Amino acid sequence: MPAPTPATLSAPPPQSIHQSPILQRIDWLFDLAQRHGEAFRGPEAWLERQRYRAQHPSAIAALMCMDGRVNLALATQLPAGIITPFRNLGGMFNLGWPYLSQLLIDFVNNQTQSGRRVLLLITYHWSRGERKRGCAGFRYRRDDSMAHAWAIHAQVSELFGAAHQSVYPIVCGFETDEEALLPHGPNGELLDLAAFGATATQPDARTQPPASTEPDALALEAQLVRTLPGLPRPVRADLLPLLLGNLAHVAGVRQQHGRALAIEHREWVICLGRGFDFLHTPNLALMIGPYSPDLAQPIRTAADIIHSNMRAGRIPPDGFLLLTSMPYENQGVERAGAELRARFLAHFATQVITEAHPDLAPLMHRRCAVLDWPARRLDVLPPL
Numbered sequence: 001m002p003a004p005t006p007a008t009l010s011a012p013p014p015q016s017i018h019q020s021p022i023l024q025r026i027d028w029l030f031d032l033a034q035r036h037g038e039a040f041r042g043p044e045a046w047l048e049r050q051r052y053r054a055q056h057p058s059a060i061a062a063l064m065c066m067d068g069r070v071n072l073a074l075a076t077q078l079p080a081g082i083i084t085p086f087r088n089l090g091g092m093f094n095l096g097w098p099y100l101s102q103l104l105i106d107f108v109n110n111q112t113q114s115g116r117r118v119l120l121l122i123t124y125h126w127s128r129g130e131r132k133r134g135c136a137g138f139r140y141r142r143d144d145s146m147a148h149a150w151a152i153h154a155q156v157s158e159l160f161g162a163a164h165q166s167v168y169p170i171v172c173g174f175e176t177d178e179e180a181l182l183p184h185g186p187n188g189e190l191l192d193l194a195a196f197g198a199t200a201t202q203p204d205a206r207t208q209p210p211a212s213t214e215p216d217a218l219a220l221e222a223q224l225v226r227t228l229p230g231l232p233r234p235v236r237a238d239l240l241p242l243l244l245g246n247l248a249h250v251a252g253v254r255q256q257h258g259r260a261l262a263i264e265h266r267e268w269v270i271c272l273g274r275g276f277d278f279l280h281t282p283n284l285a286l287m288i289g290p291y292s293p294d295l296a297q298p299i300r301t302a303a304d305i306i307h308s309n310m311r312a313g314r315i316p317p318d319g320f321l322l323l324t325s326m327p328y329e330n331q332g333v334e335r336a337g338a339e340l341r342a343r344f345l346a347h348f349a350t351q352v353i354t355e356a357h358p359d360l361a362p363l364m365h366r367r368c369a370v371l372d373w374p375a376r377r378l379d380v381l382p383p384l
Contacts, residue, residue: 090137275371
């Protein structure tokens with residue numbers, strides 16, 4: 001059997017999976033996680049990441065919505081594992097949250113101590129063709145989601161410095177119909193790659209660095225300088241492959257005639273914690289990062305959506321999955337701590353869901369897991 005690729009792993013699930021019995025759906029989900037981990041650990045993937053980082057040393061992190069359509073690795077044609085994701089329901093973050101701010105500080109410290117700059121993408125998503133294909137977390141209001149992204153941008157400047165020489169934050173829209181990036185400049189400038197790439201085709205950015213001999217690469221870099229005039233030259237060189245890859249990706253999306261654009265909620269999984277990057281699938285899971293001091297509110301919101309999906313017949317009424325996960329870097333104490341946190345999140349979410357929707361509690365299937373982050377290996381913990 002051929003090894004799975006990022007494209008096949010990110011493909012939509014079979015339509016039948018949403019209507020399958022709950023235990024079959026759960027088996028399918030963990031099989032997806034296993035295949036994702038195997039692909040990530042493969043020798044070709046490992047060498048590809050090593051080669052890419054040697055060519056483009058800036059570390060890249062992204063604040064993103066939990067929506068599975070927002071798949072930056074696929075949309076930029078980067079190797080898996082280059083972009084470090086931070087996901088939350090609605091893409092809502094606040095750097096005043098103690099856990100989130102400490103995670104970002106640790107991430108930045110680890111990178112800068114190795115001599116690397118950090119490119120931080122602060123994303124929001126929207127749909128050009130249909131308002132309700134946008135972000136439900138902001139009630140499909142693009143202006144509100146943009147305003148929130150700029151508020152985070154201001155917090156990043158306060159936390160890491162306004163000169164942006166070590167940490168460079170970029171507010172970046174993601175148009176889900178064509179999966180195009182829209183980097184915003186500090187003074188209202190906008191680089192709409194859907195418009196820029198209307199007739200362009202680009203080489204695969206995973207295997208070719210930005211080449212000065214490519215006219216489109218030169219034009220794109222010139223536009224990037226105008227849009228982000230303060231972007232340090234080394235970071236600009238590392239941002240260009242993302243944008244060139246996105247141009248190629250958008251061109252490929254446009255060739256998919258009859259491509260279905262998901263709008264209907266059919267989620268049957270509530271994911272709480274971190275380490276769900278294998279679930280790049282629209283309308284399947286509601287991912288809640290463990291960042292906010294008030295976790296009960298997004299858990300209740302997710303339970304409301306699951307309850308609504310069942311009542312409307314969009315998913316079978318035989319059950320849903322509550323999956324909690326926490327990552328760890330090293331064995332021993334770190335893994336033990338991840339296990340404790342994953343179990344605590346499951347217990348906490350169970351209490352919240354039982355109080356908010358007592359009728360859902362008997363339909364809940366709980367799984368706790370920990371993620372070996374360097375290997376992307378998801379291990380399901382035995383029930384207590």
